[in-house]
Amino acid sequence: MELSKIINELGEDRELYFNAIAPPIMQTSNFAFRKVADLGKAFEDEMKGYLYSRGVNPTIDILRKKLAALDGAEDCLVFNNGAAAIFAGIFANIKSGDHIVSVRAPYTWVQRMFDVILPRFNVSTTYIDGKTIEEWQAATMPNTTFYYLESPNSWNYALQPIEEVAQFAKSKGITTLIDNSYCTPLYQKPIEMGIDITMQTATKYIGGHSDTLGGVLCGSHAMMKKIFDSEYLNIGSGMQPFNAWLMIRGLRTLPLRLERITKTTNEVVGFIKQHPKISSFLFPFDDTFPQYELARRQMKGACGLITFAIDVKLKDEIVKFCESLQHIMMAVSWGGHESLIIPKCAGISEKDFNPGNIEHRYVRLYCGLEDADYLIKDLEQALNGI
Numbered sequence: 001m002e003l004s005k006i007i008n009e010l011g012e013d014r015e016l017y018f019n020a021i022a023p024p025i026m027q028t029s030n031f032a033f034r035k036v037a038d039l040g041k042a043f044e045d046e047m048k049g050y051l052y053s054r055g056v057n058p059t060i061d062i063l064r065k066k067l068a069a070l071d072g073a074e075d076c077l078v079f080n081n082g083a084a085a086i087f088a089g090i091f092a093n094i095k096s097g098d099h100i101v102s103v104r105a106p107y108t109w110v111q112r113m114f115d116v117i118l119p120r121f122n123v124s125t126t127y128i129d130g131k132t133i134e135e136w137q138a139a140t141m142p143n144t145t146f147y148y149l150e151s152p153n154s155w156n157y158a159l160q161p162i163e164e165v166a167q168f169a170k171s172k173g174i175t176t177l178i179d180n181s182y183c184t185p186l187y188q189k190p191i192e193m194g195i196d197i198t199m200q201t202a203t204k205y206i207g208g209h210s211d212t213l214g215g216v217l218c219g220s221h222a223m224m225k226k227i228f229d230s231e232y233l234n235i236g237s238g239m240q241p242f243n244a245w246l247m248i249r250g251l252r253t254l255p256l257r258l259e260r261i262t263k264t265t266n267e268v269v270g271f272i273k274q275h276p277k278i279s280s281f282l283f284p285f286d287d288t289f290p291q292y293e294l295a296r297r298q299m300k301g302a303c304g305l306i307t308f309a310i311d312v313k314l315k316d317e318i319v320k321f322c323e324s325l326q327h328i329m330m331a332v333s334w335g336g337h338e339s340l341i342i343p344k345c346a347g348i349s350e351k352d353f354n355p356g357n358i359e360h361r362y363v364r365l366y367c368g369l370e371d372a373d374y375l376i377k378d379l380e381q382a383l384n385g386i
């Protein structure tokens, strides 16, 4: 289906709501029945009809249809945030005694789930770089049932060969889940590469305005139903109607925003590349990137995030750089209208700071919707001050 049709029409039965262009926010917790038999039918399968908004809701369904189509998936579930989506997607597919293989340094709260929560249920995790299929094969044990991918990683943009990993997992009956937040389905479609479940945080590019949180899982209808019937209904972290409405609004401009951010990011990369105070940088679509070939092969685009190392000896210099920025704000997250910076050293004490470790000098920049010149001037004045 055409992208424009998905974004503007799919799932929107306008004749049901007075032909309003914008969909209604069905801010209701429950739905009424006239016939006992109909109520009985709704109890049988909560995913099929409207009964209670912890399950399905009409505004949320519009969003689900659009997101499933964007991913090329049969079905979709939306959550209150990305962390909840990941938790449900993993928890529904493991049991006591299982083993997980995961990429190293996944999103913070995923790592916490693997390191702190799952060991309580006798589920262990092996972390690998995951850059070659051989690493996945070597880490797989007889009780491995789940592979966790994040490609690209949101700090160092490390990639996995998605198609090969998915193919090998299928041959072993292993379930695969990928965090596709960096690319969104516009720049990468892992379902088409054989991945079972794609996840993205809707808080970032889909919402796009830093005003709401959301998380997305896409996959086969059977997989979504399995998650819906257990974790989705039980943990009760489904998206709320108003937030779904904001996400639908965000989707209307997603292609436009990504196009703009891609252009701006390329200009900012050009500036960073030639600046004497920046010793190195990471951006998947720059030919200096270690996995450049793979990035070009499996991704349609790269944008927004750039990680660079400032050529300094002291943490104070990085602090000075970050605090001298006049327009680029310091905050976690990304994907919104506003450009942001976050230094790795914020989590490292003065005495542990080691300039010899390049990661300690990493600063991650997110390029938002401002003019490229405006951002470059800001970076330039802050770099010149150190």
Ligand SMILES: *Cc1c(COP(=O)(O)O)cnc(C)c1O
Pocket (backbone or CB within 6 Å): 081, 082, 083, 084, 107, 154, 179, 181, 182, 201, 202, 203, 204, 213, 214, 215, 333
């Ligand atoms: C932000 C983020 C998440 C978590 O999403 P929330 O909506 O904040 O819970 C997961 N993965 C990546 C790569 C992220 O950047």
